[in-house]
Amino acid sequence: MAIDRAKGVALRAKGLADEVYDVLFKKLLLLEIPAGSRITVDNLVRELGVSQTPIREALGRLEGEGLVVKAHFVGYSAAPQISRQKFGELYELRLLLEPFSARQAALNMTSETLSSLRRIELEMSELGNNKRQARYSSFARLDAAFHDEMLAVAGNELIRETLAHLHTHFHIFRLIFRSNVTEDAINEHAAILSAFDNKDGDAAEIAMQVHIARSRERLLQAFQE
Amino acid sequence: MAIDRAKGVALRAKGLADEVYDVLFKKLLLLEIPAGSRITVDNLVRELGVSQTPIREALGRLEGEGLVVKAHFVGYSAAPQISRQKFGELYELRLLLEPFSARQAALNMTSETLSSLRRIELEMSELGNNKRQARYSSFARLDAAFHDEMLAVAGNELIRETLAHLHTHFHIFRLIFRSNVTEDAINEHAAILSAFDNKDGDAAEIAMQVHIARSRERLLQAFQE
DNA sequence: ATTAAGTTTATCGTATAGGATATAGGATAT
DNA sequence: ATATCCTATATCCTATACGATAAACTTAAT
Structure with missing residues (x-):
């Protein structure tokens, strides 16, 4: 699951934030991250092997699209189940x-x-x-x-x-x-x-x-x- | 225009990223940032007096909403004029x-x-x-x-x-x-x-x-x- | 036993330093 | 004169360290 930095150019051309975005998007769609559950930056750092910055950027984009929500000093969560x-x-x-x-x-x-x-x-x-x-x-x-x-x-x-x-x-x-x-x-x-x-x-x-x-x-x- | 950190709690309760988002959103709406023009992180750091992280997070959200676009290793720009x-x-x-x-x-x-x-x-x-x-x-x-x-x-x-x-x-x-x-x-x-x-x-x-x-x-x- | 206060821990938020890349400008060769 | 290559700079991208906050846990008192 970890992003392989050794891929080098091909990977970097897209930017790590884009890679992280894709991974998270897919996880959300497959319910590997259940609706409403917490998404911590540190866990993603360990899991994906990249620093916080691209992860935060990807989460920001997902937030703009309404797939995750953010609470100040609490963190990100997957968007709640549809009513x-x-x-x-x-x-x-x-x-x-x-x-x-x-x-x-x-x-x-x-x-x-x-x-x-x-x-x-x-x-x-x-x-x-x-x-x-x-x-x-x-x-x-x-x-x-x-x-x-x-x-x-x-x-x-x-x-x-x-x-x-x-x-x-x-x-x-x-x-x-x-x-x-x-x-x-x-x-x-x-x-x-x-x-x-x-x-x-x-x-x-x-x-x-x-x-x-x-x-x-x-x-x-x-x-x- | 600078964000006043001395406001303390009231400001922090919303999070700096939210403040930066509001500032950028308003600038885009008032065309203080013309459509298609570059938006550099460093300039915003100097202008708003906050670090890169909340700025990147705000830009990520605006990207998710389609108001700014990002090119790898080039940076953010205001979304181009409507065709x-x-x-x-x-x-x-x-x-x-x-x-x-x-x-x-x-x-x-x-x-x-x-x-x-x-x-x-x-x-x-x-x-x-x-x-x-x-x-x-x-x-x-x-x-x-x-x-x-x-x-x-x-x-x-x-x-x-x-x-x-x-x-x-x-x-x-x-x-x-x-x-x-x-x-x-x-x-x-x-x-x-x-x-x-x-x-x-x-x-x-x-x-x-x-x-x-x-x-x-x-x-x-x-x-x- | 229950509640409340204090402490601890996990996590977010911020800042800074250094490496990587693209763009622009100038120098050189044809 | 033009095209190509090289160099320099601005900017992004990444990583790490530190501070701030909220939630959870423990402990003590009623």
């Missing part, structure tokens, strides 16, 4: 942005992106045989890729960045409640893909709306268990 | 979020918020006599307050935060092109206020849509000058 209130707000926002983006994507769709989306879809459908843990983790990654690729084609980078940012929190939430949400989503994605194939903006918008609304219903059960 | 492309994307996003929020705000409107919005509106209309520079600066602040107050009542904090974040970049843009956009906006705000007063969601949504679309047209001229 039910926040969950509802997140889906309201997705419903405003993604159906619109799906429409745009349908109108701008290229054959390259379409085949790329089909490949993602194929990979998803082949996950059924894997173990539950591995399956869910892969599914989450592929689902993120599907939506992100669509947003790239839709053409509004600001919307794409905004949702990518929110997706991080969303992802952490989903990982905690390992709901079995894989199979249904595949059918819904197929409907979206079909609309993309026909360059049918109306159909794409509606299909995406259905997809997100149903996703919300599926995950909402996690709060009631 | 025409980005400008279009920003308004597309606003048109997706703010009319919807205006509808929600109309349905949830309270008498307290309504009178608060009216007070903002009154202040705006009284700015006409001031000097152009002071007038514009005050107008921008009041316009931001108007939209933010509406978003607070609308109820979705995530949308509010998202737009507040974007508003920073938007504000910097407007400040550079000191377009004379004050008078028209006042009339458009009045239409929104009227819909709020009647708790008329449809009217509020449409009025906000018109307001943002016209605002876009007014500012778009800045790119063509």
Whole structure:
């Protein structure tokens, strides 16, 4: 896990702070650092083998992105678990942005992106045989890729960045409640893909709306268990 | 301008990094640091009288929020000026979020918020006599307050935060092109206020849509000058 | 037994020194 | 005259030492 300084130039070109950032980001996404738990600078110094400065800089960036919070003279912690209130707000926002983006994507769709989306879809459908843990983790990654690729084609980078940012929190939430949400989503994605194939903006918008609304219903059960 | 360490406890309770953050944020918003210009750590050390660590931490946070960018072994710079492309994307996003929020705000409107919005509106209309520079600066602040107050009542904090974040970049843009956009906006705000007063969601949504679309047209001229 | 005060420890916050790199300017060779 | 190489400087990047604070633990008194 330690960062190998012997890599020399290639590593230093990016800067240690960037490396530390990537490591911490990944740990947060994989829940190796549980939501709400403390993150001490000294521990990271020992664990990663770098000095405090790049670690503080990386934590500062994560703080700016809302993934960690800081209390004066207490230190950093991973951001707390998403609340039910926040969950509802997140889906309201997705419903405003993604159906619109799906429409745009349908109108701008290229054959390259379409085949790329089909490949993602194929990979998803082949996950059924894997173990539950591995399956869910892969599914989450592929689902993120599907939506992100669509947003790239839709053409509004600001919307794409905004949702990518929110997706991080969303992802952490989903990982905690390992709901079995894989199979249904595949059918819904197929409907979206079909609309993309026909360059049918109306159909794409509606299909995406259905997809997100149903996703919300599926995950909402996690709060009631 | 220097941070007074003699303030002692009160200052330290917030942490120097937070103080530095506030100072830099304000400088960026007031364009005391022009878009794209270099921000050197050493200069800030001398100017603010604090060590490098809190400055780096503050810069890291600003980087996470997209207000500054960093190049390895080169240093930090203020984020570059918004492009025409980005400008279009920003308004597309606003048109997706703010009319919807205006509808929600109309349905949830309270008498307290309504009178608060009216007070903002009154202040705006009284700015006409001031000097152009002071007038514009005050107008921008009041316009931001108007939209933010509406978003607070609308109820979705995530949308509010998202737009507040974007508003920073938007504000910097407007400040550079000191377009004379004050008078028209006042009339458009009045239409929104009227819909709020009647708790008329449809009217509020449409009025906000018109307001943002016209605002876009007014500012778009800045790119063509 | 419980509470409160004092002490200890872990951690953050700050400062300074030294090494590494990129950029700019000048000198030299063609 | 131009292009290339070299040198110098400003700046970032890293490491370490020291001070300040808050939380945890222990001890003693009621």
